[in-house]
């Protein structure tokens with residue numbers, strides 16, 4: 035049976051990739067998208083496509099990027115939309131691909147802030163492609179908001195309608211001025227002239243400006259003041275999700291997936307700990323959300339009765355993630371042993387995400403922090419494995435064994451990262467000096 039980390043890998047490389055050709059050419063019907071998503075969801079949580087199991091985290095969170103609290107799977111809908119949006123983006127680029135020549139010949143497209151308007155009888159393909167930019171849909175709005183221009187000589191940017199200064203089109207910032215402008219569809223380079231190598235703005239109005247319009251005009255001029263028009267340099271369409279302004283399907287997917295819903299937790303390097311095995315990283319991801327199959331979790335989902343929901347270690351408290359990994363007397367003594375071994379005295383934070391957040395701050399230096407993070411993940415993983423051993427294999431509580439296996443695992447993980455790390459679990463058990471020495475040597 036594959037671990038969850040293995041299943042995530044398979045979903046990314048196989049299940050999400052199989053329909054790529056279709057998704058890059060057609061808008062997937064909602065029913066098909068839902069069906070494929072349900073196959074992915076069942077495979078993630080149960081390991082097979084047809085068996086239903088508890089979905090521990092909502093799919094809209096699972097698809098989000100890792101730093102946003104998800105598993106970075108990306109939704110099929112966002113991939114489909116991003117791939118179709120790429121056609122629109124490429125239509126704007128100044129090359130002469132055959133498909134573009136054909137499209138231009140048939141539809142004579144006109145552009146407003148990078149959004150094409152096609153004329154004549156539009157094919158179902160282009161209807162699908164253009165439908166993703168529907169200004170009445172959230173996704174359409176988000177996509178539109180991220181298209182901007184970087185000004186060059188201003189010869190291809192519409193002064194009032196394109197977004198080239200600030201984050202909105204000037205006509206939406208100054209609607210009154212737009213209404214009385216003589217050149218509503220004028221280009222930027224048509225709104226002024228060069229005088230002695232200096233660009234001078236020259237906006238022309240249909241009538242004399244009223245006093246409040248004068249004020250707006252001065253505001254507009256102050257916005258235009260810092261703009262530098264560069265003669266002989268092309269204007270450039272910018273995709274603001276990428277720092278270099280280029281468009282990529284990946285950045286578009288991330289944008290859409292992160293738009294669809296907000297997460298209330300911050301996940302960073304503290305959950306996806308470098309050097310920890312993927313299955314441990316995924317486990318921590320579940321643990322900070324209290325979605326590990328503890329007895330309290332299974333009781334909530336009516337798998338276990340209330341009498342079966344008490345902690346495996348102490349039998350006197352509800353076995354929630356926080357109790358099992360932090361507050362239980364046994365777990366607390368494991369953490370204290372780890373802290374004592376490293377030579378740190380402190381109180382444990384209240385929650386798992388706070389623990390993972392504050393843990394690296396207890397030590398100094400990049401490599402010590404990195405090793406110290408591994409120790410926290412090994413401790414949580416060690417407590418979980420011991421708990422499972424007691425539940426499924428009639429194991430017994432043994433603080434020393436638990437502590438030793440935590441150090442043993444850390445030694446293996448560090449060795450797999452750096453073959454110069456030659457300390458064994460036994461070496462680490464004697465003292466934490468070896469690991470500290472190795473960290474200091476590296477920094």
Ligand SMILES: [Zn+2]
Nearest residue numbers: 345347348362
């Ligand atoms: Zn307990």
